[in-house]
Amino acid sequence: MKLRKADEKDIQTLVELYLQGYKGLEEYAYTHPEDAQAYMNWLFRRDADGMWVAEDGGRSVGFVAGDGRWFSKREGGVVGAIHELVVLPEFRRRGIGRSLVEKVFEYFREKGLEKAELWVGDENTEAMNFYKKLGFEERDRFNYWVRMIKRL
Numbered sequence: 001m002k003l004r005k006a007d008e009k010d011i012q013t014l015v016e017l018y019l020q021g022y023k024g025l026e027e028y029a030y031t032h033p034e035d036a037q038a039y040m041n042w043l044f045r046r047d048a049d050g051m052w053v054a055e056d057g058g059r060s061v062g063f064v065a066g067d068g069r070w071f072s073k074r075e076g077g078v079v080g081a082i083h084e085l086v087v088l089p090e091f092r093r094r095g096i097g098r099s100l101v102e103k104v105f106e107y108f109r110e111k112g113l114e115k116a117e118l119w120v121g122d123e124n125t126e127a128m129n130f131y132k133k134l135g136f137e138e139r140d141r142f143n144y145w146v147r148m149i150k151r152l
């Protein structure tokens with residue numbers, strides 16, 4: 001498995017990873033390919049430098065979208081946001097998600113950021129357990145989203 005920087009040429013691949021990765025979690029995701037594509041465009045516009053792709057044997061199997069200039073209203077300042085993280089189901093529990101997130105932590109620390117923030121679906125227990133394992137703690141909730149924070 002290797003990590004590489006994402007490039008705008010990857011957008012179609014990321015759309016496919018995203019749609020496949022959110023099967024069963026549709027209530028928290030865009031399900032129409034055009035919406036998913038608009039979302040990927042938004043992620044690149046937010047912070048293209050914070051995006052990495054995981055490859056296994058030349059195949060893209062996951063990606064992370066970090067954002068090193070996100071103003072968090074609730075924290076009252078700029079934090080490192082993890083907007084998106086997906087690993088294909090058949091490649092899970094091999095440490096790929098962890099490697100992607102650790103890459104983003106490194107990027108946030110290089111930018112001098114002190115906190116990482118994310119929002120996760122309130123019934124997405126797999127992802128919540130994953131993030132807790134990586135040191136995130138639940139802070140508050142809004143509708144069906146849970147906000148988590150980690151000190152970097």
Ligand SMILES: CC(C)(COP(=O)(O)OP(=O)(O)OC[C@H]1O[C@@H](n2cnc3c(N)ncnc32)[C@H](O)[C@@H]1OP(=O)(O)O)[C@@H](O)C(=O)NCCC(=O)NCCS
Pocket residue numbers: 021022025084085086087088091092093094095096097098099118119120121124125126127129130131133
């Ligand atoms: C969340 C996600 C990215 C995790 O990816 P992954 O590559 O399977 O994660 P890792 O293998 O690096 O897991 C690291 C540790 O997190 C914990 N963990 C991961 N998945 C877990 C699960 N389903 N249940 C409980 N703990 C879990 C484990 O402790 C794991 O270590 P272990 O396998 O040695 O026990 C993946 O499940 C996914 O793509 N989910 C769908 C999309 C999603 O919900 N994204 C998050 C949006 S906010």
